[in-house]
Amino acid sequence: EEDGYDLWLRYRPLAGAERAAVLRQARELVAPALPSPTVQAALAELRRGVQGMTGLAPADGKRARAGAIVLGTPASLPPALRPTGLDRLGNEGYVIRRIAGATVIAAHTDTGLLYGAFAWLRAVGTGVAPHRVDERSAPRLQQRLLDHWDNLDRSVERGYAGESIWDWWGLPGVRDPRYIDYARANASLGINGTVLNNVNAKPEILTAPWIAKAAALADVLRPYGIKVYLSARFSTPLELNETATADPLAPEVAAWWRRKADEIYRAIPDFGGFLVKANSEGQPGPQDYRRSHADGANMLAAAVAPHGGIVMWRAFVYAAENPVDRAKQAYDEFQPLDGRFAPNVLVQVKNGPIDFQPREPFHPLFGAMPRTPLMLEFQVTKEYLGYATHMAYLGSMFEETLQSDTGHAPGLTVARVIEGAQAGHPTGMAGVANIGSSRTWSGSHFDQANWYAYGRLAWNPQGSSRAIAREWVAQTFTRAPRALDDIVVMMMDSRDAVVNYMTPLGLHHIMGTGHHHGPAPWVAELARPEWNPVYYHKADRGGIGFDRTASGSNALAQYAPAIARRYADPATTPDTLLLWFHHLPWDRPMPSGRTLWAELVARYDLGVMQARGLRTRWAALAPFVDARRHAEVAQRLDVQVEEAQWWRDACIAYFQSVSGLALPPGSRPPA
Numbered sequence: 001e002e003d004g005y006d007l008w009l010r011y012r013p014l015a016g017a018e019r020a021a022v023l024r025q026a027r028e029l030v031a032p033a034l035p036s037p038t039v040q041a042a043l044a045e046l047r048r049g050v051q052g053m054t055g056l057a058p059a060d061g062k063r064a065r066a067g068a069i070v071l072g073t074p075a076s077l078p079p080a081l082r083p084t085g086l087d088r089l090g091n092e093g094y095v096i097r098r099i100a101g102a103t104v105i106a107a108h109t110d111t112g113l114l115y116g117a118f119a120w121l122r123a124v125g126t127g128v129a130p131h132r133v134d135e136r137s138a139p140r141l142q143q144r145l146l147d148h149w150d151n152l153d154r155s156v157e158r159g160y161a162g163e164s165i166w167d168w169w170g171l172p173g174v175r176d177p178r179y180i181d182y183a184r185a186n187a188s189l190g191i192n193g194t195v196l197n198n199v200n201a202k203p204e205i206l207t208a209p210w211i212a213k214a215a216a217l218a219d220v221l222r223p224y225g226i227k228v229y230l231s232a233r234f235s236t237p238l239e240l241n242e243t244a245t246a247d248p249l250a251p252e253v254a255a256w257w258r259r260k261a262d263e264i265y266r267a268i269p270d271f272g273g274f275l276v277k278a279n280s281e282g283q284p285g286p287q288d289y290r291r292s293h294a295d296g297a298n299m300l301a302a303a304v305a306p307h308g309g310i311v312m313w314r315a316f317v318y319a320a321e322n323p324v325d326r327a328k329q330a331y332d333e334f335q336p337l338d339g340r341f342a343p344n345v346l347v348q349v350k351n352g353p354i355d356f357q358p359r360e361p362f363h364p365l366f367g368a369m370p371r372t373p374l375m376l377e378f379q380v381t382k383e384y385l386g387y388a389t390h391m392a393y394l395g396s397m398f399e400e401t402l403q404s405d406t407g408h409a410p411g412l413t414v415a416r417v418i419e420g421a422q423a424g425h426p427t428g429m430a431g432v433a434n435i436g437s438s439r440t441w442s443g444s445h446f447d448q449a450n451w452y453a454y455g456r457l458a459w460n461p462q463g464s465s466r467a468i469a470r471e472w473v474a475q476t477f478t479r480a481p482r483a484l485d486d487i488v489v490m491m492m493d494s495r496d497a498v499v500n501y502m503t504p505l506g507l508h509h510i511m512g513t514g515h516h517h518g519p520a521p522w523v524a525e526l527a528r529p530e531w532n533p534v535y536y537h538k539a540d541r542g543g544i545g546f547d548r549t550a551s552g553s554n555a556l557a558q559y560a561p562a563i564a565r566r567y568a569d570p571a572t573t574p575d576t577l578l579l580w581f582h583h584l585p586w587d588r589p590m591p592s593g594r595t596l597w598a599e600l601v602a603r604y605d606l607g608v609m610q611a612r613g614l615r616t617r618w619a620a621l622a623p624f625v626d627a628r629r630h631a632e633v634a635q636r637l638d639v640q641v642e643e644a645q646w647w648r649d650a651c652i653a654y655f656q657s658v659s660g661l662a663l664p665p666g667s668r669p670p671a
């Protein structure tokens, strides 16, 4: 019975000509002598894959010949088998070529070979004939990370997939085999780093017993090309009573962190570095001592630099109460620090200026800090998009951000910024993981696609979310063409549906307080102004929306002039972001001919219809999907339809109570 544990690495039996074709091209595996643990992992995966698809395991071959899969580096491959395309491939890239009837997987490192092995399996798994697999690929970003918001008690902040996969109680001695499957899944995408603990970090994580646990995980993950990183609480030495202050410019503090880094690197020689959330949502930071983010980041960077480590310093800040516009705070604090960060610091910026909303404009820091490496942080877990219940394929959302033109230079999209077009190396992307110990890993079958899409886009930020969805469906559900197309259509519609029934036309942050599930646009009494939904929609008798133009908070001025000009006028602002940037009267005519009010209602209605459409399409797919997974998805879609209606009804009723307007005729979607 299919339970989803195998993710996209299912390798289910092929039949007939397809099976025969794989058998012909994968009769034996040839690897360099004395294969490293990484090459052994590649061989094991190829064996598992071929065995799964054909029922027969390939033999261990000695010589490259027709029908063999040959893994090798330029040093190990005989000249006749050295494929073209190896130059400028970097450390992690791979080439797959057919040479003299053999399939040669070549790379400069063993990790590249592992990625190549997974690429071959992916190609075959998506229906490419094995004798046609021909590929050259290298990652466009250096750091491709998952950020786990996993706490030391195994709870997961904003996690909807069960408790943390890290069994801290059992570690370091007990090494759950699941860690290996986690590593395989990540390596199959090219994810090469994992931050083990929540950015809301505890000091304990940097004490000896926890370093030993992290070291055990690092040992398990290392053969798969995955480095371990830790979130560090800025005040750790002070809170452990080992210094009298956490002031980053105090010599005893810098010395403490240097010693701590040395201690960590003794246990984890390839430790990746620190991730830090400072002076945000109550976390301690350098500003507590009137020092800047750069002062704090650079002090930590100096501690890990001798070991080759990096510091990822988050730009998600809203420390002081912000009565005017929280969206402006990160830019205000960070942009003036451009060029002041040490070379091994990356500033990690969320995709949008508020907080992982169903839709946000891209963050204005992208393109505005040309002398600072910026990392992009996506949220893979669906804090604001229906948890692990609603179907919302995030690939299209990620692509929307990545392909946003920052307007700072011709062709300078967000993707180009994080690829280092302005600031040079280092480069990276982080995804807040949606992984837990649920049998499906992600709490639902379709949420696995978000892990997959994140990983593929971290490898290639120019990738197409639709192509990625096709790949995922082919490996995870079916290659039957009609069914595959239908599932991809569902995925590509799903996030749009969520935007429509939750926050259409640029609305944002109107969800329930604290848990962030369900609508609560009426909430107005929370202690801090920027926690209240009314702060964001500003609906009143006259109209709705947040004026971020010059007549309002002027957050628009943080964007490049070309973008700022376009978005300054509601007529040239995309309707998807209209109420993000403008406060407009309810009776404003929209391009559709409707008033703004009628348009808003129409979008909510549309969202409900789209959710119902997902359910209907899925029901028709029953013949193509195994019973258990079909039923588990169907149940969630039922909930999604109900909750879409809840969002629509609650938001419309509330906005009506404010506007005093009647429901436009015929608006209620048919039951």
Ligand code: GCW
Binding pocket: 149, 157, 158, 199, 200, 277, 281, 316, 355, 356, 383
């Ligand atoms: O999205 C918000 C979440 C917090 C989270 C914070 C952050 C880890 O509601 O739970 O804390 O962002 O990104 O730091």
